[in-house]
Amino acid sequence: MGGFSILSLLCLLTFLCPFIHSLAEPLESFSFRSSEYSNISYVKDSGICETVDGVGQYSGYINVGADNHLWFWFFESRNDPSTDPFVLWLNGGPGCSSMIGLFTESGPCTVNSDGTTTTLNPYSWNNYSNILYLDQPFGAGFSMGPTLANSSAAATYAWTAFQVLFTSDEFSQYKDRQFVLATESYGARFGPVFINYFNSQNELIDNGDLDGVKVVVSSLMISDGKHDPLINFQSLITFAQDAPGYGPLDNSSVISKITNAFDDTCSGLLLDCYSTDPTESSSADKCNKAITTCTTDVMDPAVGDRDPDYLLAIKGSSEAIPSTHYATFIRRDEVQQAIGAKLLTDDPSFDQCDDPTHAAFSNQEKLGGRFYRSSRSLQMLDSVFSSG
Ligand SMILES: *[C@@H]1O[C@H](CO)[C@@H](O)[C@H](O)[C@H]1NC(C)=O
Ligand SMILES: *[C@@H]1O[C@H](CO)[C@@H](O)[C@H](O)[C@H]1NC(C)=O
Numbered sequence: 001m002g003g004f005s006i007l008s009l010l011c012l013l014t015f016l017c018p019f020i021h022s023l024a025e026p027l028e029s030f031s032f033r034s035s036e037y038s039n040i041s042y043v044k045d046s047g048i049c050e051t052v053d054g055v056g057q058y059s060g061y062i063n064v065g066a067d068n069h070l071w072f073w074f075f076e077s078r079n080d081p082s083t084d085p086f087v088l089w090l091n092g093g094p095g096c097s098s099m100i101g102l103f104t105e106s107g108p109c110t111v112n113s114d115g116t117t118t119t120l121n122p123y124s125w126n127n128y129s130n131i132l133y134l135d136q137p138f139g140a141g142f143s144m145g146p147t148l149a150n151s152s153a154a155a156t157y158a159w160t161a162f163q164v165l166f167t168s169d170e171f172s173q174y175k176d177r178q179f180v181l182a183t184e185s186y187g188a189r190f191g192p193v194f195i196n197y198f199n200s201q202n203e204l205i206d207n208g209d210l211d212g213v214k215v216v217v218s219s220l221m222i223s224d225g226k227h228d229p230l231i232n233f234q235s236l237i238t239f240a241q242d243a244p245g246y247g248p249l250d251n252s253s254v255i256s257k258i259t260n261a262f263d264d265t266c267s268g269l270l271l272d273c274y275s276t277d278p279t280e281s282s283s284a285d286k287c288n289k290a291i292t293t294c295t296t297d298v299m300d301p302a303v304g305d306r307d308p309d310y311l312l313a314i315k316g317s318s319e320a321i322p323s324t325h326y327a328t329f330i331r332r333d334e335v336q337q338a339i340g341a342k343l344l345t346d347d348p349s350f351d352q353c354d355d356p357t358h359a360a361f362s363n364q365e366k367l368g369g370r371f372y373r374s375s376r377s378l379q380m381l382d383s384v385f386s387s388g
């Protein structure tokens with residue numbers, strides 16, 4: 001997600017350091033040292049989004065290297081910030097901004113259709129937790145830095161970000177708090193890889209082989225997880241037969257059509273993709289063909305004319321959620337100024353999802369079907385479960 005040992009000397013000097021650790025190889029000792037390039041720069045209490053009196057917030061950048069800046073937005077709990085759990089929220093993609101989650105899922109406000117005003121979210125997760133929304137990897141949302149190509153590389157920077165946070169005056173109070181990593185979609189890959197990496201770093205710290213702050217995640221939440229297409233496409237059929245809370249979504253002729261398509265073509269093509277040799281140039285083509293066929297013959301008929309994100313709405317209708325009003329909102333100059341998105345550049349662009357990141361991950365992972373076959377991430381999930 002390499003022979004990097006030649007770079008290990010640089011470790012002492014730069015933030016390339018965490019990057020050289022990958023799960024695939026023995027971990028080398030790395031000490032986090034705060035430096036002129038690793039710090040947080042933020043705006044405190046911008047008054048944007050969280051409007052409840054006395055509830056604190058920080059928005060800005062966790063700098064993890066001279067040109068590596070991870071955008072974050074943190075809200076204190078509306079209840080008791082000094083004892084409530086700490087939540088890290090990550091959207092998926094790969095390359096999608098966690099501002100999606102903030103404004104359309106779990107955050108303190110939603111944006112109205114005018115794109116300029118907000119409404120308090122009474123069900124915000126910060127009613128009972130301190131929550132940090134992080135745009136990662138670089139390129140997602142307002143974050144800036146090198147384009148990464150796998151979750152292992154992303155994990156090293158996320159770990160470094162927590163070294164910066166948990167040694168800072170503002171955030172060190174959360175380092176021993178119950179820590180929930182909440183994620184969705186492609187986060188089903190990020191989550192397990194991150195926690196495994198954090199755990200291996202913690203072990204080095206415990207053994208005295210690494211100087212750093214432990215990052216101990218207490219629970220992992222995955223919603224709408226993108227694990228493995230064989231599992232995911234098959235579960236679309238189960239869901240269409242009987243969606244919890246809705247009942248059957250499709251009639252029996254559609255169900256039998258998608259069941260046959262899965263059994264007769266889709267599953268076989270996926271297994272073909274999984275078994276390809278990464279050095280074979282036809283590998284990516286086989287995998288693309290499998291996904292296209294399964295999407296057309298299983299997913300599309302299962303979804304029918306519903307909005308795939310909101311089953312009660314018709315595809316493309318105005319009631320479809322999540323709405324993108326929030327993107328209009330945070331693209332506004334005044335808003336960016338207020339939240340500190342302009343601290344580091346005059347013109348921070350904002351896209352919901354970063355295409356170069358998505359392409360880099362896909363290109364690396366679809367070789368040999370790795371993009372699609374998630375046995376590795378399921379193994380990691382297993383090892384996260386086993387770690388307690
Ligand atoms: C992750 O990406 C880096 C840089 O592109 C690469 O060197 C490394 O081998 C990848 N790791 C995995 C597990 O694919
Ligand atoms: C924080 O780090 C950035 C580089 O990431 C640097 O440009 C900036 O000067 C640093 N700020 C302070 C106050 O050291």
Ligand SMILES: *[C@@H]1O[C@H](CO)[C@@H](O)[C@H](O)[C@H]1NC(C)=O
Nearest residue numbers: 052078120121122123124127
């Ligand atoms: C969450 O907090 C807000 C602001 O204090 C409050 O208006 C709302 O009722 C709370 N919601 C719940 C479910 O407790």
Ligand SMILES: *[C@@H]1O[C@H](CO)[C@@H](O)[C@H](O)[C@H]1NC(C)=O
Nearest residue numbers: 250251252253254301304305
């Ligand atoms: C089943 O649903 C499909 C898609 O909505 C529709 O085209 C078809 O006419 C339906 N068949 C029956 C027997 O109701």
